[in-house]
Amino acid sequence: VDWVGDRPVIIDQTLLPHELRMISLETVDEVIDAIQRLAVRGAPALGVAGALGVALACRLGGDEADVRAGAARIRAARPTAVNLAWAVDRVLARLPDGPDAAVAEAVGLLEADAAINRALSERGADWIQARVAGPMAVQTHCNAGALACVEWGTALGVVRSLHLRRGVREVFADETRPLLQGARLTAYELGEMGVPYRIVVDGAGASMVTRRLVDVVIVGADRIAANGDVANKIGTLPLALAAARVGVPFVVAAPESTIDPATPSGDAIRIEERDGAEVLGASAPAGARAYNPAFDVTPADLVTAIVTQDRIIEPARGDRPA
Numbered sequence: 001v002d003w004v005g006d007r008p009v010i011i012d013q014t015l016l017p018h019e020l021r022m023i024s025l026e027t028v029d030e031v032i033d034a035i036q037r038l039a040v041r042g043a044p045a046l047g048v049a050g051a052l053g054v055a056l057a058c059r060l061g062g063d064e065a066d067v068r069a070g071a072a073r074i075r076a077a078r079p080t081a082v083n084l085a086w087a088v089d090r091v092l093a094r095l096p097d098g099p100d101a102a103v104a105e106a107v108g109l110l111e112a113d114a115a116i117n118r119a120l121s122e123r124g125a126d127w128i129q130a131r132v133a134g135p136m137a138v139q140t141h142c143n144a145g146a147l148a149c150v151e152w153g154t155a156l157g158v159v160r161s162l163h164l165r166r167g168v169r170e171v172f173a174d175e176t177r178p179l180l181q182g183a184r185l186t187a188y189e190l191g192e193m194g195v196p197y198r199i200v201v202d203g204a205g206a207s208m209v210t211r212r213l214v215d216v217v218i219v220g221a222d223r224i225a226a227n228g229d230v231a232n233k234i235g236t237l238p239l240a241l242a243a244a245r246v247g248v249p250f251v252v253a254a255p256e257s258t259i260d261p262a263t264p265s266g267d268a269i270r271i272e273e274r275d276g277a278e279v280l281g282a283s284a285p286a287g288a289r290a291y292n293p294a295f296d297v298t299p300a301d302l303v304t305a306i307v308t309q310d311r312i313i314e315p316a317r318g319d320r321p322a
């Protein structure tokens with residue numbers, strides 16, 4: 001995600017890994033469309049894209065009411081990742097100081113992302129290496145890499161930091177049905193990093209943990225409730241259940257902006273339901289219907305550690321993030 005010529009510029013992630021195409025978003029509607037079709041996705045990237053979308057609305061020259069109306073639509077484009085609403089609100093809070101102040105706030109969020117991710121990744125790598133002998137096998141789910149942020153990544157940022165310390169033997173990337181963020185995006189990033197990896201079907205993940213084929217599970221998060229419950233891509237919960245069963249650390253890597261003090265527990269997190277066509281594809285019989293929740297909630301007692309740029313929280317031991 002970038003800000004070039006007063007426009008948000010994103011990689012169209014729907015085309016990866018086969019094509020690396022940048023697109024410039026020219027209107028608020030284009031920003032919303034890019035968010036909803038997952039051309040830009042992943043909680044931190046959604047936050048920055050949303051913030052830059054509000055900056056774009058400022059630059060398109062409408063009055064304050066127009067900017068606020070556009071911002072409200074961007075904020076509602078996807079419901080689960082709190083970073084989107086958080087970042088839009090941060091930019092809106094500067095609007096009374098004028099459009100330049102709002103644009104500067106959005107660009108500030110863009111520029112801060114890399115350092116935040118590096119900090120949480122180093123902290124996470126330290127915490128894991130103090131507990132897990134390397135070189136280790138890591139299981140991850142969905143894509144929480146540089147593509148899901150601006151740079152470096154969160155869960156995959158921890159993997160990147162561990163890899164630079166020669167601490168990773170192999171990563172197992174769940175393919176992440178139905179949109180294959182793992183098979184397409186995580187595999188692409190691991191290949192670029194030079195980390196050995198294999199893609200596994202989502203249904204393999206939990207039993208790989210209980211068979212102790214992996215030493216640690218590392219995932220990102222879309223929203224972390226005040227009590228430590230964690231919303232992340234659908235299919236995360238089975239990994240946490242399996243990890244708790246056999247005592248494998250289940251680590252969540254996320255910036256502080258993913259912690260939502262206003263959400264007391266996971267029960268209050270709105271889970272996005274997406275179009276059933278994503279699940280049915282071409283293989284289901286005509287007339288088949290689908291249920292397509294995009295996220296699940298892992299209860300705090302299954303979360304060994306939440307790693308942010310500022311701290312380590314251990315919900316399974318009773319720590320609360322907020």
Ligand code: MRU
Binds near residue numbers: 145153
């Ligand atoms: O639907 P997506 O692809 O936006 O879902 C993304 C995830 O669930 C990620 O794991 C999460 O946002 C963390 S990204 C650093």
